[in-house]
Amino acid sequence: MTPARRLGIAALLLVIAVSRGGCGIPGLPVGPSGVTAVVYVYEKDYGEPPAVIRATISKIDSEGKIRASVFEEDTTDGTGEVPEQYKVPLATARDKGFPTEEVPAVLVVMAGDKSVRFMKAPKTEQDVMQVVQ
Amino acid sequence: MNSFDLIDPALLDAPSPEIAQSPDGHPGYTTKFEAEDTTDAVRDACGSASRSFPKALWIEPKDWETKARENDKFKTWPMNYSSRYTNQVPTHECTCHSLVQNFECAWNRAAGLSYADGPRKNFRYAKTRAVFMSPMSVYNRANPNIRGGANVRQVLEIAVKYGILPDKIQPNEYGFKHQLQGTQGGGNSNQSSGEWVSVRNMPAGWEETAKHFRPLEVIFPESYEQAVCLVLHGYMVSVGRSGHAIPWAQYLPGQGMAYPDSYNVTRYDSMATVRRAWGGAFAIATVTAPDDWSKPAG
Secondary structure (H helix, E strand, O other): HHHHHHHHHHHHHHHHHHHOOOOOOOOOOOOOHHEEEEEEEEEEEHHOOOOHHHHHHHEEEHHHOOOOEEEEEEOOOOOOOOOHHHHHHHHHHOOOOOOOOOOOEEEEEEOOOOOEEEEOOOOOOHHHHHHHO | OOOOOOOOOOOOOOHHHHHHHHHOOOOOOOHHHHHHHHHHHHHHHHHHHHEOOOOOHHOOOOHHHHHHHHHHHHHHOOHHOOOOOOOOOOOOOHHHHHHHEEEEEEHHHHOOOOOOOOOOOOOOOOOOOOOOEEEEHHHHOOOOOOOOOOHHHHHHHHHHHHHOEOOOOOOOOOOOOOOOOOOOOOOOOOOOOOOOOOOOHHOOOOOOHHHOEEEEEEEOOOHHHHHHHHOOOOEEEEEEHHHHHHHHEEOOOOEEEEEEOOOOOEEEEEHHHHHHHHOOOOEEEOOOOOOOOOOOOO
């Protein structure tokens, strides 16, 4: 296979990934060791997180390496503000078109205080792990 | 905890334990309270926190079994977001124990915490980051007279307005500035028991801690079908019926609802009871969240 053909196939795969689930990879992906948190941002008026997603979030969190949680858009802290840990994930989600029927939820992957990857409305465990790892 | 297992008949539609175990033979959730707790009244008590049932949460009854199987597979019942029992015997604190179970479910659901077997007697899940809340911290304002119980409207209003204090027993050291015994009743290894504390004698500045533990959005089902849908989506649904208040936490197709009773045990309501008792029911949809889950009160 020529280098040009390899490049073409890679580009095609990237287009498929983006068109399938709105999977964004801004900049270089951070390796698993850099991932600190994953947040599923959703609006319940557009539906609950799928059970498999909730289960995957709980599974990731229980392993103790990455803090995983779900954030409903209307949640605040005790002072009425968006909790500090969710400000960037919420902003990232809104930047990707959340919340609408087309984008009812966004999974945001964090490395420290920066969002490094996201996926619109993941449906399966594989969707989540693809973005987290 | 499979939702298709047969219910032990001895635990189905059990008579109110409060009547049997209360020294004065009276329930904590009287028929007067039940009559007062209409959906409209409870909704009004929540003010801006009140939410109607979102259409996106509707599941056709023909699909309830399928959803139940999914919850069994993924452990996503409300029961799976409950890490402990509470024990009120022989007090009349039931509405507050039900409220606290509902709150803790919403908290754990948001924090990504789940418990494969739900609450278990004399057991604490290892490495849990759950926060145990104090029913007494709500009940003491709802009923300063101690005996006689409280209605759902009162306790929801208090929780939404003031918040709930953490119990003195916690699975981790969270550095809380204010805590309160969970119950004047029996308690257990996951719930502290102690003397009555009136609102006036609460720890100074308690409001500063309680405000971090408040329901933000409360959904009020307008039919028993909507109540079932909420449970299928992982929301606990608190109801008052038959002299006692409890939180529905797992739908058992063709049989009824399972709930973690505030007597260290799981019991069950039949579908006939579910159809009769849903009025005035509520599900806490969202609660305050901290800046850091390891520091729940900041």
